[in-house]
Amino acid sequence: MSARRQRGRRPPRPEHSPLDDWVPKTHLGRLVKEGHLNSLEEILLGNHNIRESEIVDMLFPELRQEVVDVTLVQRQSDSGQQKSFRITVVVGNGEGVIGIGMGKAAEFVPAIRAAEARAKMNISMFRRGCGSWECRCHDPHSIPFQVMGTSGSVTVTLKPAPKGTGLVTADVAKTVLRIAGLNDVWSITKGRSRSSSNFAKATVEALMETYRMLPPQDWQSSGVDLP
Numbered sequence: 001m002s003a004r005r006q007r008g009r010r011p012p013r014p015e016h017s018p019l020d021d022w023v024p025k026t027h028l029g030r031l032v033k034e035g036h037l038n039s040l041e042e043i044l045l046g047n048h049n050i051r052e053s054e055i056v057d058m059l060f061p062e063l064r065q066e067v068v069d070v071t072l073v074q075r076q077s078d079s080g081q082q083k084s085f086r087i088t089v090v091v092g093n094g095e096g097v098i099g100i101g102m103g104k105a106a107e108f109v110p111a112i113r114a115a116e117a118r119a120k121m122n123i124s125m126f127r128r129g130c131g132s133w134e135c136r137c138h139d140p141h142s143i144p145f146q147v148m149g150t151s152g153s154v155t156v157t158l159k160p161a162p163k164g165t166g167l168v169t170a171d172v173a174k175t176v177l178r179i180a181g182l183n184d185v186w187s188i189t190k191g192r193s194r195s196s197s198n199f200a201k202a203t204v205e206a207l208m209e210t211y212r213m214l215p216p217q218d219w220q221s222s223g224v225d226l227p
Contacts, residue, residue: 019033019054019057019058022054024052024054024055025051025052026051026052028043028048028049028050028051028052028055029051029052029054029055032055032058032059033058038059039059040056040059040060040097040123040125041125043055044124044125050120050121050122050123051121052121053116053117053120053121055120056091056099056120056121056123057120060093060097062093063091063092063093063097063120064091064092064093064094064179065089065090065091065116065119065179066089066090066091066175066178066179067087067088067089067112067115068088068089068090068100068172068175068176068196068197068200069086069087069088069172069196069197069200070085070086070087071085071086071087071197072084072085072086073085073086073104082106083106084104084105084106084111085104085105085106085107085108085111086102086103086104086111086197087102087103087104087108087111087112087114087115088100088101088102088115088196088197088200088201089101089102089103089112089115089116089118089119090119090175090176090179090200090204091116091119091120091123091179092179092180092181093181094179094180094181095128095181096125096126096127096128096181097123097124097125097126098123098124098125098126098176098179098180098204098207098208099119099120099121099122099123099124099204100119100122100176100200100201100204101114101115101116101117101118101119101120101121101122102115102118102197103115103116103117103118124208124211125208125211126143126180126207126208126209126210126211127143127144127210127211128140128141128142128143128144128180128181128182128210129142129143129144129145129160130142130144130160130163131143131144131145131146131160132160132161132162132184134162135160135161135162135163137163139163140181141163141182141183141184142160142161142162142182142183142184142185143158143159143160143182143185143207143210144160144210145160145210145213146158146159146160147206147207147209147210148206148209149201149202149203149204149205149206149207149208149209150202150205151198151199151201151202151205152191152192152195152198152201152202153191153192153195153198154189154190154191154192154193154195154198154199154201154202155189155190155191155202156173156187156188156189156199156202156203156205156206157187157188157189157206158185158186158187158203158206158207159185159186159187159188160184160185160186161184161185161186162184163183163184164184165184165185165186166183166184167182167183167184167185167187168185168186168187169185169186169187169189169203170189170193170199172193172196172199172200172203173187173189173199173200173203175200176200176203176204176207177203180207187203
């Protein structure tokens with residue numbers, strides 16, 4: 001089995017888990033729980049839509065999460081002002097899996113849970129690598145090539161950087177890139193980057209662009225015939 005097929009494969013779970021009592025409501029959920037689909041890559045290649053957060057919990061029991069934006073929303077109604085929290089959460093495993101979601105609720109904790117569940121259902125894969133001509137160490141500390149993502153008025157361009165450069169970007173993008181497991185990245189941001197939720201979404205969208213194109217360094221591991 002190639003290294004490309006091993007990414008996103010389900011790790012072993014403990015003997016007793018709350019997911020043992022989970023009853024899937026979708027066909028994809030039943031396939032994952034019965035062991036017919038064991039990796040996120042198989043789900044993406046099959047064009048399946050993840051509609052249950054427990055599917056991701058089965059595949060990645062040690063998924064990390066980070067809150068990147070908290071906004072207090074006020075709405076005027078007949079009974080007075082209604083306040084609610086709008087929270088943006090990023091999830092990832094530091095090894096090529098990333099997702100982002102937004103949740104809204106009248107209380108803080110339910111809003112976080114809603115955002116986490118939505119982030120898991122929006123999860124996708126991206127490629128790590130060393131695309132910097134100054135480095136070329138073949139370690140997955142950066143991204144394989146330049147990518148760009150857009151959300152609202154914010155446009156984020158990520159460029160591979162050599163080892164030791166660090167994450168040259170704002171705090172919101174740094175949080176996303178750390179969850180993604182990247183250590184050295186240059187970035188250029190345009191638009192209203194003070195909107196933290198759009199900034200984070202644009203960064204995640206840029207990372208997902210690395211999975212939509214196969215770089216030459218991965219041709220041999222994927223079985224593509226070299227010229």
